[in-house]
Amino acid sequence: NENNNIPNRLLRSRKISAVSKFGAIYYVKHLQRLTPLKYLILRNIDKRNRDNIAMASSAPLVMRLVGSSIKIAHRAGNIIRDVMRRGDLGIVEKGKDDLQTEADRSAQRCIVASLSKLFPNATIIGEEGPSDLNVTEDWLITESNIDFLKKHKCPDAFVNLKESDVVIWVDPLDGTSEYTQGFLERVTVLIGIAVNERAVGGIIHQPYYEHDTGDIGRTIWGLHGCGTGGILPVEPPSDRFLVTTTRSHSNSIVQSALDAIAPDEVLRVGGAGYKVLQLLEGKAHAYVFASAGCKKWDTCAPEAVLEANGGTLTDMLGRHYQYGKDVSFPNSSGVLGTVAGVSHDDILAKIPDNVKQAMSMY
Numbered sequence: 001n002e003n004n005n006i007p008n009r010l011l012r013s014r015k016i017s018a019v020s021k022f023g024a025i026y027y028v029k030h031l032q033r034l035t036p037l038k039y040l041i042l043r044n045i046d047k048r049n050r051d052n053i054a055m056a057s058s059a060p061l062v063m064r065l066v067g068s069s070i071k072i073a074h075r076a077g078n079i080i081r082d083v084m085r086r087g088d089l090g091i092v093e094k095g096k097d098d099l100q101t102e103a104d105r106s107a108q109r110c111i112v113a114s115l116s117k118l119f120p121n122a123t124i125i126g127e128e129g130p131s132d133l134n135v136t137e138d139w140l141i142t143e144s145n146i147d148f149l150k151k152h153k154c155p156d157a158f159v160n161l162k163e164s165d166v167v168i169w170v171d172p173l174d175g176t177s178e179y180t181q182g183f184l185e186r187v188t189v190l191i192g193i194a195v196n197e198r199a200v201g202g203i204i205h206q207p208y209y210e211h212d213t214g215d216i217g218r219t220i221w222g223l224h225g226c227g228t229g230g231i232l233p234v235e236p237p238s239d240r241f242l243v244t245t246t247r248s249h250s251n252s253i254v255q256s257a258l259d260a261i262a263p264d265e266v267l268r269v270g271g272a273g274y275k276v277l278q279l280l281e282g283k284a285h286a287y288v289f290a291s292a293g294c295k296k297w298d299t300c301a302p303e304a305v306l307e308a309n310g311g312t313l314t315d316m317l318g319r320h321y322q323y324g325k326d327v328s329f330p331n332s333s334g335v336l337g338t339v340a341g342v343s344h345d346d347i348l349a350k351i352p353d354n355v356k357q358a359m360s361m362y
């Protein structure tokens with residue numbers, strides 16, 4: 001389980017490092033307290049810490065992007081829980097059915113400040129617009145997930161990737177409406193990595209996911225050519241066809257698409273990130289949203305994670321969205337996601353012309 005207490009952990013690793021450096025002196029001075037065995041253990045921990053720091057800074061760019069984003073999304077999740085615990089959500093209405101809270105603002109500041117410090121030449125676009133990046137040390141995450149870096153090799157396609165070719169799409173809190181109404185499990189933090197217009201990497205952090213052990217929060221990642229982690233994907237049932245869609249942003253076109261597909265059951269839940277997690281967990285076969293409401297930051301990370309696991313995410317006409325730095329934000333032709341093993345084309349074929357027309361108007 002990931003350690004939430006970053007300041008303490010830093011403190012501990014600094015202490016260990018100091019003991020290791022001055023170990024000989026410490027050993028002479030505190031003979032009774034620090035046995036040779038303890039000293040050797042501390043020195044080993046220090047060496048491991050230093051190896052990890054070296055690995056985190058020398059790994060290929062795309063691996064550092066994913067490794068750091070795993071840590072950063074986790075920190076943003078802590079901020080989201082802190083705001084809720086304090087109770088004052090600071091809700092602002094950005095537009096119709098479109099809220100922003102203190103958690104959206106603070107989580108974005110933490111994510112964008114951390115990413116821009118680590119990757120100054122990448123383009124970073126956050127849902128909440130330009131943020132004040134002058135944040136406390138506590139919100140500046142410079143660590144990387146070492147486990148990810150150690151266990152995975154950089155896919156060949158990204159070996160020569162340049163920072164200036166990367167666009168990072170940040171949704172600091174996906175499912176704001178659910179957050180304000182207490183459907184907390186559906187809240188996610190989304191960090192999507194785009195290269196050459198395509199969503200290739202993504203992090204979906206779920207701050208309120210409850211593990212059987214009682215621990216809270218999980219982080220799912222996906223990278224093209226590398227697979228997914230943080231979740232054990234489950235296949236959906238073979239005897240029923242289940243579709244997931246919006247809870248709070250439905251309209252008649254959204255409903256026509258669902259009627260035409262005629263699934264055995266429609267799950268109405270909030271959050272683009274959460275709906276893709278439902279696909280990976282075998283709770284639904286398809287995510288169908290025939291509306292222009294989602295934006296690039298809603299789908300970049302979920303698309304990359306779903307596709308890294310063999311699924312597909314496109315618009316309602318079967319086209320992949322473009323995620324370059326100059327694209328417009330709205331996903332104006334809707335969202336269709338399918339899990340590995342489900343035919344995307346079969347579902348596309350069922351979408352009626354009036355829906356397709358409405359989705360290609362922009």
Ligand SMILES: Nc1ncnc2c1ncn2[C@@H]1O[C@H](COP(=O)(O)O)[C@@H](OP(=O)(O)O)[C@H]1O
Pocket residue numbers: 096097098127171173174175176177245246247248249269270271272291292293294295298
């Ligand atoms: N009609 C609409 N107006 C504004 N935002 C919309 C929208 N339809 C979808 N969205 C955005 O798309 C995301 C997923 O929507 P839904 O939960 O309805 O499936 C939400 O992201 P945020 O919560 O990050 O703003 C939501 O705001």
Ligand SMILES: [Mg+2]
Pocket residue numbers: 098099100127176
């Ligand atoms: Mg929003």
Ligand SMILES: [Mg+2]
Pocket residue numbers: 171173174175272297298
């Ligand atoms: Mg969102």
Ligand SMILES: [Mg+2]
Pocket residue numbers: 104127171172173174175176
């Ligand atoms: Mg959001």
